[in-house]
Amino acid sequence: MSCFNANKTCWNCPAAVFKGNVDFRACGQSQDEIKAKLGDEGQIMIECARRPDLGYFEPSITFEQCPEWIEGEYGLQLKNMRVMILGMDGYLGWALALKLGRMGFQVSGIDNYTRRDTVAEKGAHTIVPIERMTERLHAASEIYGLNFNYRRMDIRERDHLAAFLDEVKPEAIVHYAEIPSAPYSMVDADHAIEVQDNNTLGTLGLLWLIKDIVPETSLIKLGTMGEYGAPLTGRPLFEGMFPADATLTWRGREWSLGGEITPRDPVSFYHVSKVQDTYNVYESCKYWWLRSYDVQQGVIYGVHTEETAKDPRLRTRFDIDEWFGTVINRFVAQAIAGIPLTIYGTGEQIKGFIALEDAMECMVRLITSPPEPGQYDVVNQVSGIHKLNEIAEIIAKVGKKHGLKVEIQRVENPRVETEVHPLEIVSRKLPRELGFNPTVLVEKEIDRVFTLLMQPELTSRIKEKAHTIMPKTRWTGEKKDSGVIEKYKPGEKTYGDHHGVLDTE
Ligand code: USQ
Numbered sequence: 001m002s003c004f005n006a007n008k009t010c011w012n013c014p015a016a017v018f019k020g021n022v023d024f025r026a027c028g029q030s031q032d033e034i035k036a037k038l039g040d041e042g043q044i045m046i047e048c049a050r051r052p053d054l055g056y057f058e059p060s061i062t063f064e065q066c067p068e069w070i071e072g073e074y075g076l077q078l079k080n081m082r083v084m085i086l087g088m089d090g091y092l093g094w095a096l097a098l099k100l101g102r103m104g105f106q107v108s109g110i111d112n113y114t115r116r117d118t119v120a121e122k123g124a125h126t127i128v129p130i131e132r133m134t135e136r137l138h139a140a141s142e143i144y145g146l147n148f149n150y151r152r153m154d155i156r157e158r159d160h161l162a163a164f165l166d167e168v169k170p171e172a173i174v175h176y177a178e179i180p181s182a183p184y185s186m187v188d189a190d191h192a193i194e195v196q197d198n199n200t201l202g203t204l205g206l207l208w209l210i211k212d213i214v215p216e217t218s219l220i221k222l223g224t225m226g227e228y229g230a231p232l233t234g235r236p237l238f239e240g241m242f243p244a245d246a247t248l249t250w251r252g253r254e255w256s257l258g259g260e261i262t263p264r265d266p267v268s269f270y271h272v273s274k275v276q277d278t279y280n281v282y283e284s285c286k287y288w289w290l291r292s293y294d295v296q297q298g299v300i301y302g303v304h305t306e307e308t309a310k311d312p313r314l315r316t317r318f319d320i321d322e323w324f325g326t327v328i329n330r331f332v333a334q335a336i337a338g339i340p341l342t343i344y345g346t347g348e349q350i351k352g353f354i355a356l357e358d359a360m361e362c363m364v365r366l367i368t369s370p371p372e373p374g375q376y377d378v379v380n381q382v383s384g385i386h387k388l389n390e391i392a393e394i395i396a397k398v399g400k401k402h403g404l405k406v407e408i409q410r411v412e413n414p415r416v417e418t419e420v421h422p423l424e425i426v427s428r429k430l431p432r433e434l435g436f437n438p439t440v441l442v443e444k445e446i447d448r449v450f451t452l453l454m455q456p457e458l459t460s461r462i463k464e465k466a467h468t469i470m471p472k473t474r475w476t477g478e479k480k481d482s483g484v485i486e487k488y489k490p491g492e493k494t495y496g497d498h499h500g501v502l503d504t505e
Contacts, residue, residue, distance in 0.1 A: 084110075175219060
């Protein structure tokens with residue numbers, strides 16, 4: 001077999017418990033360093049938590065050779081791998097739980113329902129109705145025979161989380177338990193503090209628990225492309241760290257930048273929380289040999305996965321309000337409600353995007369290809385890049401096929417963000433090293449969203465909450481409507497001719 005993870009070895013496997021004759025966790029950052037310290041005499045030994053009969057051995061068995069790694073939908077997967085999803089009730093968490101469960105993973109999870117509460121606090125609701133968790137679990141069991149080990153819990157309740165981690169001993173932890181909204185973090189001081197407290201302190205506490213309870217687990221932590229900002233120099237957005245051949249030249253001297261964390265330039269207090277997480281996760285990999293993928297995900301959109309589409313009780317949430325709706329999801333709802341699509345500012349902003357279903361596939365690939373102990377790795381999880389005004393045109397076009405007359409409006413930008421900028425996103429690891437090939441075309445997913453949301457009961461749920469669509473939360477702290485700059489029909493306007501680059505080669 002020559003799948004993407006066939007040649008990974010015990011070094012990557014969370015079942016391998018390292019038992020070196022030195023305290024290898026204090027040795028530094030690379031296998032080479034450990035080996036150099038151990039000298040010719042030394043050996044790094046492991047014990048396999050799944051195959052204790054093997055005793056101590058050198059960590060060199062490949063996934064392909066190991067009977068615990070079996071063929072799955074995407075490459076090899078660890079038999080009955082225990083995956084804990086933090087934030088299992090959310091837009092992504094629920095879709096991932098179903099997918100993993102269906103693929104044979106043993107799924108556990110927690111949620112404190114913050115997302116339900118914060119959306120309700122803002123007077124909005126999910127357009128796709130979702131069941132209470134008890135009913136969701138019941139439906140997952142009835143339809144797919146799944147038995148999720150779920151607890152209601154806040155990640156900041158460390159005693160409870162410690163007990164749950166100890167009980168489950170997850171071999172991978174997917175960390176979605178953060179408040180994901182830039183505008184929500186800009187409402188006022190209380191909201192900004194709550195977002196940073198939940199996200200940053202929650203993650204920091206989690207890292208200490210992982211160190212003490214499940215140091216071999218791999219942490220797949222959701223970051224965001226917005227950590228990087230959009231540098232006006234056009235410098236490529238590398239995957240977290242500068243590549244080996246990057247250099248800095250200054251006053252006639254030159255340095256290597258290879259391996260250094262690239263600059264971050266977040267665009268809201270929410271995005272700042274993700275940057276702080278980045279450093280906390282990076283440090284804990286360094287101090288304690290934890291392993292992690294930091295997933296810099298682009299703007300997510302869409303509604304469809306095979307499992308969530310199977311039964312209305314399995315659907316995942318879908319928000320369109322100014323705080324929790326992401327731009328594509330919002331635009332489709334606006335088209336249906338007869339509101340001209342709200343482009344903030346010039347609409348020349350370029351963003352990386354990924355559809356829900358593609359994002360879920362990426363997560364499976366990351367779970368089944370864990371980093372090595374001590375390895376902090378970053379992936380840019382993006383499947384396409386688009387300008388906002390192009391997105392509005394695409395949505396208008398697909399809306400027309402559904403019989404809708406769609407208008408577009410440019411409104412004063414409530415955010416502080418660069419509107420005209422170059423953008424080059426490097427996203428090589430997922431397609432080149434982890435075998436990911438996006439399958440969801442943007443028009444296809446937008447079409448699916450229209451089809452679902454145009455069901456009369458969902459259209460009335462959009463109309464019921466139409467007053468939560470127009471932005472009122474400004475980055476200045478003021479609350480006021482954004483004035484309309486211009487309104488136009490699709491195809492009427494010529495846009496700037498700069499475009500972004502998605503570098504997957
Ligand atoms: N925008 C509009 N009109 C709207 C809503 C948004 O023009 O009605 C613009 C925004 O100004 C921004 C872009 O669309 O330039 C994206 O905004 P968004 O609200 O869809 O996404 P964003 O605030 O960037 O945050 C979302 C998720 C967040 C995730 C992030 C990925 O809410 O959790 O981290 O996407 S990224 O943007 O790549 O950082």
